[in-house]
Amino acid sequence: MKATRLGILGLGTVGSGLVDLLEKGGANLRHRLDHEIRVTRALVRDDTRERRLPSSMVTTDPAQVIEADDVDVVVELMGGIEPARSYILRALGAGKSVVTANKAVLARHGAELLAASHASGRPIGFEASVCGGIPLLRAISTGLIADEVDQMVGILNGTSNFVLSRMHQDGLDYATAVALAQERGLAEADPTLDVNGSDAAHKLILLAEIMFQTAVGLDQIEREGIEAIEPIDIQTADSFGYVIKPVAVAKRVEDALDLRVHPALVPYTHVLGPVSDEYNAVLLRGEATGETLFYGRGAGSLPTASAVLGDIVELVRHPDWRIPWDPAKSTKVRHVPGTSRFYLRFPVHDRPGLIGKVATALGEHGVSITHAQARLVGAEGAAGNLTILTHVTSEPVIAQVLSKIEKTGAVRAPALSLRILD
Amino acid sequence: MKATRLGILGLGTVGSGLVDLLEKGGANLRHRLDHEIRVTRALVRDDTRERRLPSSMVTTDPAQVIEADDVDVVVELMGGIEPARSYILRALGAGKSVVTANKAVLARHGAELLAASHASGRPIGFEASVCGGIPLLRAISTGLIADEVDQMVGILNGTSNFVLSRMHQDGLDYATAVALAQERGLAEADPTLDVNGSDAAHKLILLAEIMFQTAVGLDQIEREGIEAIEPIDIQTADSFGYVIKPVAVAKRVEDALDLRVHPALVPYTHVLGPVSDEYNAVLLRGEATGETLFYGRGAGSLPTASAVLGDIVELVRHPDWRIPWDPAKSTKVRHVPGTSRFYLRFPVHDRPGLIGKVATALGEHGVSITHAQARLVGAEGAAGNLTILTHVTSEPVIAQVLSKIEKTGAVRAPALSLRILD
Missing domain, CATH: 3.30.70.260 (ACT domain)
Incomplete structure (x- = not known):
């Protein structure tokens, strides 16, 4: 039986989730695919801590994973810009396929990474980088490819959504809701990037790049966080039949794109109305298909690991499969006052x-x-x-x-x- | 530039929609794919009526489409069991790829059609057959492939959903709501198959076959229609915070599957709560991904045509791409009293x-x-x-x-x- 051997960069939440998924569901997957997917190497920061993998597989030397002969796919789960960027480039250069969940590096260095992928003939899979467990990029770039999708409104940040949901449903104030999110592992010790719209903006970059096949920069996105929202806003909105949600909007306006991240009042009867807590959702508007909504867990160990593994399975079944993405082609992006x-x-x-x-x-x-x-x-x-x-x-x-x-x-x-x- | 030539069987609502989509978006698609997709032949019942296509392309002789040298993909949009089944088998036999939106023939003759596809080495694309404009089969069979999806609850019939929505939102009685659906082109003159759960059951067969990789028969699905629902039921449900929806359920229970179609009370705060009118939605529960929802138009000319064209584009880009489906493998299906x-x-x-x-x-x-x-x-x-x-x-x-x-x-x-x- 053929096998695909994985070298994982980073055994954090998602990396451990991937190991778990393969342990639990690997046999089933092997049976369905008539192909084995197994981890052979993993890069960690500290190889003396006891791990789920045999110590022979674990290393602190990136070359032992990126350039290893017994690795076919490098799975980058470290996050952040560097050294993730360099490692992905080295892996492609060494003839490895790459699967990553790292929206930051893709949003910032997409054009460079894609050029390296083209040069090496090896794919980069990145379904997991936008809205974790929701197979969204795949839906936009294949199922809806024949349609002109010209508008998107979504809830892309689970932390902000959780904070506003708890303020709404439990009557918490902002600070208490943020503390609860931290307690539940849904927010970092410093939650700034989640609550000020930066994280959603990174995802919006990738979504817009796939939707419109163009390059988008972070500075082209108008951003507004949820920090100024008080219980009275939640209550007043509620009394008029609205719930406040952290939304991201991308739409084509004449020859330009309008890209925005901000909180908004959403009617209860709207399909985004019941999207609560750490859930994400993306509502697309296509000329032919009309409205389509995709909803699910946007983050978390197992949902994200499942998306990573989905990309790996796709590459096993269809080695030439790619999500069309052209972050080198620039277009006009401007904020069109709505x-x-x-x-x-x-x-x-x-x-x-x-x-x-x-x-x-x-x-x-x-x-x-x-x-x-x-x-x-x-x-x-x-x-x-x-x-x-x-x-x-x-x-x-x-x-x-x-x-x-x-x-x-x-x-x-x-x-x-x-x-x-x- | 390479081209894929389509022979369409049936120029009804969806067939005309496909011609429209190619006329309007064909140039854009050609540019994106570096490949042309064009209609060369169409089978109609009466070739004397004026049509959108040149008369040289239109014929009443199926062989002129199915076995034509200038047809690469046969697009079956006639619906019903026969002659759709025979034409699909003949097309595969003649070495054509097939794309169809026909849930009835797939639900009933899936195993035979798939065997013919394997024998000929030509694919059958059928994303459009379940929930029209929602790229659902693709999501289940690729994006979520690495997860164990063991439960589905969805709204699969747009006509029933429209009828109950109008009863709820406009206070109509059942008969008036059905008449309105007919007036809007959402229900046939005889709406029986939509309102008694048969149409949803056909879609459920295909969904369950893809989810669980097994064969499902129509008689294995417990069915209950919406005909007995009266305004008092809608009002009472509403007063307790519920809305009545026509749902379909598929779940794994121990070593068997439980498959059901029936109306149910859904809380307003549930993600299926705001799924109204002719919209469809499918909520999946996976072990790793948790809840995922897919929502959109389940029928209609352009959404369905867009899904058909999505399959054609996928086959252009990745000729070996298939949705894993095994309707020959049988499994235990039994109604487990919930x-x-x-x-x-x-x-x-x-x-x-x-x-x-x-x-x-x-x-x-x-x-x-x-x-x-x-x-x-x-x-x-x-x-x-x-x-x-x-x-x-x-x-x-x-x-x-x-x-x-x-x-x-x-x-x-x-x-x-x-x-x-x-």
């Missing part, structure tokens, strides 16, 4: 004439109010919030009017504005 | 002691009630309904107790029982 309804929260002190001041400024800019709610509990002059839902208007108009209201001194802090997804 | 909470509606006449009789019978069988609601409007003795939600119990117990209550003469018609999906 129009939508808006949720606005003005932190205020309860003073006579306050609501009139805010409402008048909005009216003067042609922004029409559908709902307004003042929560000014306590004595006159106490801190409170004025929340407003608007009719459809444009982003620049909202920016202008918020800046104007801030200058009048009517608010005690800058207003929060969130788009409403209808 | 446990769940139940919704029960007893059509009654308002008489003293009635509620006591029903409640007592339930109690004697150990069925515990969580909610009960009597709507006995009008004079004493008038027709009304008693609706009950139970704690978790088993199907045989419910069947027993309903039969017993019927015998007491307490009800004016057999009770309706629906499972609750929690």
